[in-house]
Amino acid sequence: MKRHDGLCGQVLMIVLGFAFPDANGQLLVSALGASWVDTLAGANLTLAVSFSGAPDPAVTWFKGSLPIITWTVGSDVPPDVAEEYREVLRLEPNGSLSFVRVPLGFDGDYKVEMTKSGLGTDSFNFTLRVFELFQNVTVTALPDVIEEDSEQFQLQYGMLRGLAERQLWSFNDLRIAEGEGGSRYSLRPGSLTVREPRRNDSGQYTVSLSNPFSSVTLHLNVTVLYGPDEPRIQTSPVQDFYVPGDSLTLSCQADGSPQPLVEWMFGGETLPDIHMGVLNLTRVQINQSGLYTCELRNQITGAQRQQTVTLNVYDRPPGNPQCSVLSEDNRSLQYGCQWSGGTPPARLSFLDFGNGSSLENVTVSVNASSELDGKIVTCQAQHPVENSKCIVTAESPQYFLPSVRTDVDSDGKIVASIRCLSHATPPAAVSWFRGGQPVIDGDLISDDTTSLHVRHRNVSVLLLQNYTCTCRNPLGGRSKHVHLQEPSISNFSLFPHKDGTIVTLTWEVPPTSIVTGFDIQMSGPALVSADDGNVSQSRGSGDSFRTILPKPGTARSADIFHLHPKSTYRFRVLPRALMTEGQPTKALRIGPAGGLSGPAIAGIAAGIPCSLLFLLLMCGLIYFFIYWSRAKRRQTRYPGSRAAEKVTTTQTQTPHNLLTGSAMTSPDYNRLRQTPSSLSVAPPTFVPPPPVRVATTV
Incomplete structure (x- = not known):
């Protein structure tokens, strides 16, 4: 029904147009914005247009020369959109073209054409450019290896997404233009070419890329490889010759990029321990004398050069002099000194014995005596390069303690291994005795004679034997008696x-x-x-x-x-x-802490009666002492009157039940200075009667 009404409306407009040709004028189409549009991929945008001079014209949008959408303004019929554009394009009610999340492939020239029957046709052109943000932009050099005096090398940039509208190249922060550098530079979209590269073309190249929505600057360090140039060899320290034990360095250098790899060769073999072309020779020996070859190689280009140097090394005896003292038939001592090798050989001598010197090896035999026990003997070693010495001390056997180790053999017998070892120089020989008789059984004595192995099933048999070990060298000996003990813990x-x-x-x-x-x-x-x-x-x-x-x-x-x-x-x-x-x-x-033990309880039980008896004795002594003291105080120093005795007797015989708390005490005649009678002699000092103690026996 709506479609029918729309058609009727169109027919009516056409009729009115013919009937009144001057009412609407000419159809005109114009843009509501710029005709040159830049947008970012994935954005929404509209190519906005407006028209005048005719109602509801027919609208057709072209991409290039291809129509992509048609519609009549005001029609209820949906716009007809080309199939490949349906997900992106939308037509607005006024004929404007909208893009939904515009992809990259939709950039180009667009044209809108509006037609109204009887009023003519008009159109307007747009240019749409779709850009992306730069992603994963890289710049590379071709070829990978750039050599001096080669034909050329090229720098190229690329990116995963985005399109550069502008590019600028520079070298070490200096702008590069077409034809600069003696026409050795060539600029092309996406690349820079450098012809006939030289070693001073090594440096940092920079490219700056931009579009209306993104920009990026990339740097690339380019190295032009060259060399090695002529090698230079230096020796440190500089000497005509070196002696074994000296340390020196051989340095070999040459210009090149990258720095040439240096290898030192001697006797047809490559030497290790080389760092930055420097060969460290530490404590050189005579077999290191000869011709050394320095070979320099550019490890990338493969270019090589060589140089040689001769090293002279003179000999010295290796190590240090070695002194020793040995026993000759356990009666005399043989002192020895050795320092072999060297050119010339070292001269050795024992100054303590006044004997002559000898080359490389000297020995002196002397009779053993107590004077040599603990004496330090020195061997002097003389060599043109270095003088040295060594010392040796002969000592008689020192104090020692035997030790016993017990095992059980496969037959179930107890094996008691008695070991006697004494520090001595020269080493002491150990001999064994059992019950005063020497032990000569080789199976019982160890190979070094320091241990004696005794076997038996019954430990009591082992305990019955007495053993003696003697350690002896030419300077003396020590003996120890060993009596095996039963199993015990100390x-x-x-x-x-x-x-x-x-x-x-x-x-x-x-x-x-x-x-x-x-x-x-x-x-x-x-x-x-x-x-x-x-x-x-x-x-x-x-x-x-x-x-x-x-x-x-x-x-x-x-x-x-x-x-x-x-x-x-x-x-x-x-x-x-x-x-x-x-x-x-x-x-x-x-x-945890426990109760009292049985002996403790017995001790306490025995101590209680004794303690009670002691307390009773103490109480008796105290009572006797008090009684004796009071009896002594009752003795009269002066003759007393009978009246006083009567009074005293009367007071003493007063029953205890009459002495109440309200009874008055006797007057203190000492204080009042009064006499109870007319005696011409002063009465004695009044002494109150002793208190009555009542003892209760429990």
């Missing part, structure tokens, strides 16, 4: 850990004790179970000791785990030699 300690669940036991063994193993014994609760953490009271728990861990004879410590921190344990170590048990150590306790 020291035992206990170290609890912080949390109370672990304890470490340590012990020591006398040097001559025979021990093949230890039994770690414990009394107290069973160890905490590793599964549930509870203390289980197994059989054997309590005060009785039981073996919880065996240890080999070489062990000197043991760790006990899974102890309950609130329980009390006692530990001891029992030494054994196979089935023979020694004395266990004193038991050491760990755990």
